[in-house]
Amino acid sequence: MGTITRKFANNFLSGGTFAAAAINNSSLTNITDVPTAVKGKLTLISTQTASASASISFTTGIDSTYDEYIFKFINMHPSASDARLTFNLSTDGGSSYNVTKTTTSFYCTHQENAGYAELAYTTGSDLAQSTAYQRITSGLSNDNDSATSATLHLFAPSSTTYVKNFMLVSNYFNVDSPAGSYNFYIAGYGNTTSAVNAIDFKFDSGNIDDGIIKMYGVSKT
Amino acid sequence: MGTITRTIGNSFTTSGVIKSSAIDNTTLSNVSALPAAIPTGFMVLLSTQTASASASISFTTGIDSTYKEYMFIWNNCQPSVDFATLGFQASTDGGSSYGVTATTSFFKANNREDNSFTSLGYDGGQDLAQSTNDVQLSLSIGSLGSRSSSGVLNIFEPSSTTFVKHFTAVSSDRENRDRLTNCYSAGYFNTTSALNSFIFRCNLSANITGTIQMFGIK
Numbered sequence: 001m002g003t004i005t006r007k008f009a010n011n012f013l014s015g016g017t018f019a020a021a022a023i024n025n026s027s028l029t030n031i032t033d034v035p036t037a038v039k040g041k042l043t044l045i046s047t048q049t050a051s052a053s054a055s056i057s058f059t060t061g062i063d064s065t066y067d068e069y070i071f072k073f074i075n076m077h078p079s080a081s082d083a084r085l086t087f088n089l090s091t092d093g094g095s096s097y098n099v100t101k102t103t104t105s106f107y108c109t110h111q112e113n114a115g116y117a118e119l120a121y122t123t124g125s126d127l128a129q130s131t132a133y134q135r136i137t138s139g140l141s142n143d144n145d146s147a148t149s150a151t152l153h154l155f156a157p158s159s160t161t162y163v164k165n166f167m168l169v170s171n172y173f174n175v176d177s178p179a180g181s182y183n184f185y186i187a188g189y190g191n192t193t194s195a196v197n198a199i200d201f202k203f204d205s206g207n208i209d210d211g212i213i214k215m216y217g218v219s220k221t
Numbered sequence: 222m223g224t225i226t227r228t229i230g231n232s233f234t235t236s237g238v239i240k241s242s243a244i245d246n247t248t249l250s251n252v253s254a255l256p257a258a259i260p261t262g263f264m265v266l267l268s269t270q271t272a273s274a275s276a277s278i279s280f281t282t283g284i285d286s287t288y289k290e291y292m293f294i295w296n297n298c299q300p301s302v303d304f305a306t307l308g309f310q311a312s313t314d315g316g317s318s319y320g321v322t323a324t325t326s327f328f329k330a331n332n333r334e335d336n337s338f339t340s341l342g343y344d345g346g347q348d349l350a351q352s353t354n355d356v357q358l359s360l361s362i363g364s365l366g367s368r369s370s371s372g373v374l375n376i377f378e379p380s381s382t383t384f385v386k387h388f389t390a391v392s393s394d395r396e397n398r399d400r401l402t403n404c405y406s407a408g409y410f411n412t413t414s415a416l417n418s419f420i421f422r423c424n425l426s427a428n429i430t431g432t433i434q435m436f437g438i439k
Contacts, residue, residue, distance in 0.1 A: 012229045015228060024251050031255070032258040040264065109328075112351045147384045152373065171409065182326075
């Protein structure tokens with residue numbers, strides 16, 4: 001038996017299966033995908049970075065592939081003081097953002113000087129069968145170190161049977177003086193049985209100076 | 222043709238393709254990394270620490286600009302002293318010191334197991350206003366039997382040198398009075414220095430038994 005044949009045989013166990021030594025990291029360099037069964041169950045679909053942007057829209061990738069989408073907002077910084085980060089939904093791929101929504105909104109706040117602390121419902125940020133943009137925050141400070149980070153869950157947007165439930169939590173410091181921590185909670189539904197296939201985010205005044213929004217899909221299986 | 226050569230032949234189809242029976246988990250035991258192109262998970266478990274009557278649990282490595290969000294899950298953390306509260310603090314010097322100025326809010330919902338008491342409200346005893354004290358994550362955890370606290374803490378972009386560091390947390394605690402407390406803590410570390418370590422510990426000089434995991438969110 002020649003040298004190459006002997007070395008080849010050394011990569012197999014006596015039962016004929018490959019030995020561990022036969023496969024290492026380099027053996028896998030041509031692999032670009034793996035079976036769905038072994039993939040992670042949280043998939044990053046899209047990342048968008050704002051730079052003096054009027055808005056950030058996700059117009060692709062929202063379909064029946066996933067029954068839950070998670071949006072992560074990383075340090076969204078407004079150009080204008082007292083600007084509110086908002087969002088709306090679309091059923092026509094982003095041509096228009098005007099889905100009717102009913103929502104609840106409450107916040108928990110505490111000022112840096114401990115002068116004020118409160119847990120309260122805020123009627124100024126909820127919606128009742130309205131097509132207006134839903135607030136993700138109240139008025140933010142646009143100080144250099146001010147931004148909001150948040151998480152939004154959107155459930156089964158492609159359903160043509162049910163309304164589109166969502167819930168969100170954000171934290172930021174507000175425009176008031178002295179500043180304080182605002183912990184903002186939103187929940188509600190897009191009151192439509194049409195599939196939602198796009199979502200738009202923007203401040204209600206000025207631009208998104210800085211920030212990242214990531215869209216994830218949560219695997220159905 | 223020898224025996225091994227013949228059995229090697231059994232690992233291939235008649236077309237020369239490797240059969241599934243030729244490769245098993247052991248075959249891959251030398252693989253320590255996958256090519257970057259392979260879509261793996263986007264929630265990466267960076268560290269798991271299990272405490273057994275420990276004074277604290279610290280995460281001093283792996284917190285950097287690799288991830289924009291870190292998530293900590295504490296699971297069944299039980300203090301050694303009744304009424305102890307689990308909290309955390311941050312460090313900008315790799316864990317040499319913990320005490321970054323924070324402003325936080327805190328609200329909670331309660332329900333007793335006998336349904337004799339329910340509540341929802343702000344808790345001014347647990348919040349911080351520009352303080353370097355520990356940020357409270359839970360409340361009055363029982364120290365005996367099945368009593369414990371579990372919860373999730375999300376911290377956004379701790380490595381930022383531009384913005385303050387926001388976080389949100391939620392816990393479910395079984396108190397020593399057999400009462401459920403559902404705590405919501407949120408706020409920010411008021412610094413533009415990068416945070417690179419976190420410590421979890423109880424007040425009342427209580428030790429911790431339980432597990433805390435740190436994940437990076439890609």
